[in-house]
Amino acid sequence: MEFHQRILSLIEEQESWRGNCLNMIASENVVSPSVTRAVASDFGHRYAEGMLAGKDGEGMQLFDRFYQGNRFFDKVEAIAIRLSEELFGAEHANVVPISGVVANLSAYYALASYGDKISALTIPAGAHISHGKVSAAGVMGMKTIPYAFDNDEMNIDVDGSKKILLEEKPKIMVLGASVFLFPHPVKEMREIADEIEARIVYDGAHVLGLIAGKRFQSPFEEGADVVTASTHKTMPGPQGGVVMCKEELSKKIDNAAFPGLVSNHHLHHVAGYAIALAEMQKFGEDYAGQIVKNSKALGQAMHESGFKVLCENKGFTKSHQLLLDVSNFGGGKEFADQMERSNIILNKNMLPWDSMKDSRNPSGIRIGVQELTRVGMKESEMKEIGGLIKRVIVDKEEPEKVKSDVVELRKNFTKIHYCFD
Numbered sequence: 001m002e003f004h005q006r007i008l009s010l011i012e013e014q015e016s017w018r019g020n021c022l023n024m025i026a027s028e029n030v031v032s033p034s035v036t037r038a039v040a041s042d043f044g045h046r047y048a049e050g051m052l053a054g055k056d057g058e059g060m061q062l063f064d065r066f067y068q069g070n071r072f073f074d075k076v077e078a079i080a081i082r083l084s085e086e087l088f089g090a091e092h093a094n095v096v097p098i099s100g101v102v103a104n105l106s107a108y109y110a111l112a113s114y115g116d117k118i119s120a121l122t123i124p125a126g127a128h129i130s131h132g133k134v135s136a137a138g139v140m141g142m143k144t145i146p147y148a149f150d151n152d153e154m155n156i157d158v159d160g161s162k163k164i165l166l167e168e169k170p171k172i173m174v175l176g177a178s179v180f181l182f183p184h185p186v187k188e189m190r191e192i193a194d195e196i197e198a199r200i201v202y203d204g205a206h207v208l209g210l211i212a213g214k215r216f217q218s219p220f221e222e223g224a225d226v227v228t229a230s231t232h233k234t235m236p237g238p239q240g241g242v243v244m245c246k247e248e249l250s251k252k253i254d255n256a257a258f259p260g261l262v263s264n265h266h267l268h269h270v271a272g273y274a275i276a277l278a279e280m281q282k283f284g285e286d287y288a289g290q291i292v293k294n295s296k297a298l299g300q301a302m303h304e305s306g307f308k309v310l311c312e313n314k315g316f317t318k319s320h321q322l323l324l325d326v327s328n329f330g331g332g333k334e335f336a337d338q339m340e341r342s343n344i345i346l347n348k349n350m351l352p353w354d355s356m357k358d359s360r361n362p363s364g365i366r367i368g369v370q371e372l373t374r375v376g377m378k379e380s381e382m383k384e385i386g387g388l389i390k391r392v393i394v395d396k397e398e399p400e401k402v403k404s405d406v407v408e409l410r411k412n413f414t415k416i417h418y419c420f421d
């Protein structure tokens with residue numbers, strides 16, 4: 001077979017497979033037909049390098065471009081910026097970063113110098129790699145100072161961290177995480193940041209859609225200087241990034257994004273992101289509200305099925321995520337593999353008490369319900385899914401047998417909700 005045909009048929013196989021799966025990776029989502037249209041548009045062939053050039057009488061961003069041909073894209077990017085500022089309460093937004101990591105790197109590059117200190121969670125406690133030396137923070141030569149973490153609360157231990165921060169005085173304090181069950185103590189950390197003159201970068205990659213729907217915290221209101229994010233996790237846009245900040249930092253942030261780190265900002269994705277923002281403006285509260293109801297319902301169902309779902313005494317979660325300790329079932333690797341055989345797609349994950357050498361078979365499983373919510377599932381389906389997972393792991397039924405019931409359940413949920421189409 002020709003390679004081009006092979007690729008086209010792999011696309012078909014992927015879509016028919018994942019369309020028959022329960023997709024529960026906490027960092028993924030599906031986009032609406034309008035967003036798909038944007039991503040396939042002519043904007044994907046074009047460049048729009050340039051500088052921001054003030055706002056017009058209606059508050060829409062103007063641009064000073066290097067190439068011709070951007071009369072329509074300028075309007076698209078202006079809308080993406082305006083909606084980002086409105087939805088997230090940002091004084092300034094920049095949609096140039098092409099991913100969450102690039103958004104973080106833009107913030108670090110703007111606010112710190114090579115070799116400065118940065119504080120963040122450890123990776124087992126939920127940090128993203130870009131908070132540490134293996135990724136963006138390391139690229140900036142930064143040394144990560146870990147916060148103290150409260151395993152019972154699954155959150156930053158403010159008092160324990162305060163001692164460390166007053167001593168180490170990092171230039172940047174990162175809040176937000178990849179394992180993110182409960183809002184972070186932004187207000188409390190703001191007071192510490194003021195004492196040591198640090199900037200707070202709130203990494204909302206996972207929870208941006210929940211923030212848009214007003215079902216999580218409001219990081220700017222609580223004291224963040226910068227908010228970075230991916231545009232495709234709970235926020236149902238195409239894969240990309242965004243960095244937002246207080247007005248006083250806007251020049252530095254803009255210059256870090258372009259010309260600093262990005263030359264081509266994937267214009268088709270900016271158009272798709274703008275549409276996703278409009279969807280969240282209209283449907284975000286319903287969407288985010290249902291996500292949190294669903295994650296709590298799934299947590300309850302799994303708890304009743306005999307799984308160790310973390311933070312039972314706190315209602316399991318206030319986000320789209322659940323965390324399970326599956327060390328009593330042989331660890332996360334086998335669990336996730338078995339699930340995939342039954343068309344339930346989720347991931348193994350480290351828990352705060354795991355060490356980095358456990359990363360191949362960590363003791364945890366992370367589950368996200370945002371994509372199932374997007375295709376219209378509610379609490380009763382969550383209960384059903386809890387039962388399907390139990391059949392594979394607890395009752396040890398053949399995963400392939402459970403798979404046929406997964407496919408049956410999924411058949412009724414093919415349309416994307418919370419969008420205009």
Ligand SMILES: *Cc1c(COP(=O)(O)O)cnc(C)c1O
Nearest residue numbers: 099100101128177178203205230
């Ligand atoms: C996913 C994630 C990122 C990185 O985003 P990409 O879009 O994958 O580059 C950054 N920070 C956190 C907390 C994340 O979970």
